[in-house]
Amino acid sequence: MTASTTRCTAVAKSRKSRIAAVAAIAVAGSMLLTACGDQTESGTKEGGATAGSAAPLFSKLPAKIQKAGVIKVGTDATYAPMEFKEGANIVGVDPDVAAAMGKQLGVKFEFTSGTFDTLLGALPTGRTDIVMSSMTDTKARQEGLDDKGKKTGTGVDFVDYFSASTGILVKKGNPQGIKSLDDLCGKKLAVQRGTTYEQAAKDQSAKCEKDGKAKIAIEAFPTDAEAQTRVKAGGAVADLNDSPVAAYIAKTAGGGNDFEAIANKSDAGLFGIAVDKKNTELRDALKAALDAIIKDGTYKAALDKWGAGDGAVTEAKINGGS
Known part of the structure; x- marks a missing residue:
């Protein structure tokens, strides 16, 4: 999900890519x-x-x-x-x-x-x-x-x-008004550990600091489902995913009532x-x-x-x- 650790480019060029799952899907420790x-x-x-x-x-x-x-x-x-x-x-x-x-x-x-x-x-x-x-x-x-x-x-x-491309998954209603990666400066971001999105988050945090803004507080989880749960609970403002995955999660999780997805199509x-x-x-x-x-x-x-x-x-x- 974003590890395999979405499943990106330096924000763009450093991507996951791999990444993650529908919120309802738990990662199985056993092999299937x-x-x-x-x-x-x-x-x-x-x-x-x-x-x-x-x-x-x-x-x-x-x-x-x-x-x-x-x-x-x-x-x-x-x-x-x-x-x-x-x-x-x-x-x-x-x-x-x-x-x-x-x-x-x-x-x-x-x-x-x-x-x-x-x-x-x-x-x-x-x-x-x-x-x-x-x-x-x-x-x-x-x-x-x-x-x-x-x-x-x-x-x-x-x-x-x-x-x-990069998909930014936010809570339904987008209470923080996130429109791009730059809007994550000074905020808490959840990602799946080992994905290129974890590195993309670190790169974006460094960019925030270079631009005179506060760094991003990054929380990395073993699975993207856990990162999604953190966003849904309000503990983080966003989760980074690949665009088709973020769109699918927004459409299906909680009957489409849990998340919204913002796509950054310039960084495919x-x-x-x-x-x-x-x-x-x-x-x-x-x-x-x-x-x-x-x-x-x-x-x-x-x-x-x-x-x-x-x-x-x-x-x-x-x-x-x-």
Whole structure:
């Protein structure tokens, strides 16, 4: 939610991106595994889509994944409408886009939910093959750098699949009259820990101080749902999220009576599917699959289903973030 820790650019350029969930969705500490898509055994068809070795792009996959028939996906399923839990399933934009890609590749995408800020660390261990969790593609993540610029890992490659701007989530009625990030100076802000929005909040606070204004008091929580609760209770004036997530929360939480969302459309950033840098074969197969579903229309249909069509990209790019 905003960790996987929305799921941004320096305020803009430093984004989450990943971020968070509907207020009613609690983060589960246990791991949940669910398969997305309708792929069957090699050479068969289901739902009109070819599966297994007969699928158009099956041969592009690494042999290990061809044999397994599965791509293991790490996600933080607390970030509706991008990825969240509905009963025993993980649903949303990302699972639906992955399912469409799976039909091109002839394998299943199996999503496991975990804490956002641990997702990238699972890639080198092999516990997951990719991370697909509304994660903003940033140079720091590509290079394996922490928020202080210190090397913490080998970094990852991103296959960019979605564009989102910053969304500011405020209490219904916007009692503080928040219109932009500059209006947060001297106020208390809630964010999800480990997301690019936590860093964006720190950057904005430094800007406030440079402009002669009071710094922002930042409270970081393990989940975005907790940050939302803080805003709803009046303990913080706002929570930062990606624009489609903030809009979805405002529309659905409390029947639309709990929050309002303000979008800053000038700072759009890219979400990427993260892949271990050594796994270039898988990275390139994912790019080919994404380009294929963009071309055949199933990509846009998956976004439109969740009201996220404004974030559609026109082509797959590798490491297009800044």
